[in-house]
Amino acid sequence: MTAKIIDGKQIAEQVISKVEERVKLLKGQGITPGLTVILVGDDPASQTYVASKERTSQRLGMKSEVIIKPVTISEKELLTLIHQLNEDTTVDGVLLQLPLPKHIDENNVLQAILPEKDVDGFHPVNVGKLMLNQEGFVPCTPYGIIQLLDYSSISIEGKHAVIVGRSNIVGKPMGQLLLNRHATVTYTHSRTQNLEKFTKQADLLIVATGQPQMITKNHIKPGATVIDVGIHRNSDGRLSGDVDFASASEVAGFITPVPGGVGPMTIAMLMENTCLSAERKLSK
Numbered sequence: 001m002t003a004k005i006i007d008g009k010q011i012a013e014q015v016i017s018k019v020e021e022r023v024k025l026l027k028g029q030g031i032t033p034g035l036t037v038i039l040v041g042d043d044p045a046s047q048t049y050v051a052s053k054e055r056t057s058q059r060l061g062m063k064s065e066v067i068i069k070p071v072t073i074s075e076k077e078l079l080t081l082i083h084q085l086n087e088d089t090t091v092d093g094v095l096l097q098l099p100l101p102k103h104i105d106e107n108n109v110l111q112a113i114l115p116e117k118d119v120d121g122f123h124p125v126n127v128g129k130l131m132l133n134q135e136g137f138v139p140c141t142p143y144g145i146i147q148l149l150d151y152s153s154i155s156i157e158g159k160h161a162v163i164v165g166r167s168n169i170v171g172k173p174m175g176q177l178l179l180n181r182h183a184t185v186t187y188t189h190s191r192t193q194n195l196e197k198f199t200k201q202a203d204l205l206i207v208a209t210g211q212p213q214m215i216t217k218n219h220i221k222p223g224a225t226v227i228d229v230g231i232h233r234n235s236d237g238r239l240s241g242d243v244d245f246a247s248a249s250e251v252a253g254f255i256t257p258v259p260g261g262v263g264p265m266t267i268a269m270l271m272e273n274t275c276l277s278a279e280r281k282l283s284k
């Protein structure tokens, strides 16, 4: 079998066109959605992602701002900046690019972002709402993965979803979203014994470990859908994921590539969340 490729770039474009229409409607009512991204330090990968967020929000006609701070910024200074953005009525979304330098307590600063502007969905209030299946902001990467499945007409209800990785930004919210959509969910992680035993049962296998190409055809049930969240830049400059694409494609039914799979969806959902935030402001 050769897996069908899920084209994340093309699906992201479809999501973005819908957001574009919503931005036009908002602008007609005198509101320009505003996104501010804070980048601490000069990590090249983070710079690439932030540049892509800025480009896309500008293309949509949003107000887009990137604030770059030196790696030496104190937690207090960062909190002051977040408080200013919370007060700024032209800013609908505040995104603090992760990871942060070690001297800054990530939880502490993420909690300072107003839940109504937390377009990443990382604030405890939004995490709680996701658990309760209430409306808040859903983290962009797992939200984008749900869209990939929906646009590809891959059903979720009743399916066995196995998540490899349990981070707060991908694995955990991914499992909760799939549970809300009535999947049977198994979480696996670095302490899981006999990983293949679980991954081989998956109808939907979501991989977010940060371990290059660790998932091969030996982990996959024939016909399964494989979603690769991982992103690594190899020494030759090429990108690859947490899944060995060539091997996995031999047995999977559907698979996402890297690049061009989950990454573009993360950006698209960030645009949607920012637009949603502006719409909510208008209806208040």
Ligand SMILES: NC(=O)C1=CN([C@@H]2O[C@H](COP(=O)(O)OP(=O)(O)OC[C@H]3O[C@@H](n4cnc5c(N)ncnc54)[C@H](OP(=O)(O)O)[C@@H]3O)[C@@H](O)[C@H]2O)C=CC1
Pocket: 141, 164, 165, 166, 167, 168, 169, 170, 171, 188, 189, 190, 191, 192, 195, 208, 209, 210, 211, 214, 229, 230, 231, 232, 242, 262, 263, 266
């Ligand atoms: N395309 C996109 O939009 C995005 C891509 N990413 C990429 O996705 C990957 C994962 O990111 P993130 O979730 O933030 O990573 P983290 O490092 O925060 O979490 C990795 C998770 O994988 C688990 N893990 C590590 N090694 C293994 C293993 N050998 N077997 C099973 N589980 C393992 C860890 O387990 P334990 O908890 O036990 O340590 C942990 O739960 C990275 O490559 C990152 O760059 C991330 C966000 C967005």
Ligand SMILES: Nc1nc(=O)c2c([nH]1)NC[C@@H]1CN(c3ccc(C(=O)N[C@@H](CCC(=O)O)C(=O)O)cc3)C=[N+]21
Pocket: 048, 049, 052, 095, 096, 097, 098, 099, 120, 140, 141, 231, 258, 259, 260, 261, 262, 263, 264, 266, 267
């Ligand atoms: N607060 C916060 N929110 C995030 O959403 C967040 C973060 N911090 N820290 C880092 C991770 C990673 N991430 C990606 C976004 C886009 C691509 C993306 O567009 N990837 C393209 C390729 C990009 C390239 O060429 O390098 C693709 O896969 O096709 C990848 C990864 C968001 N993250």
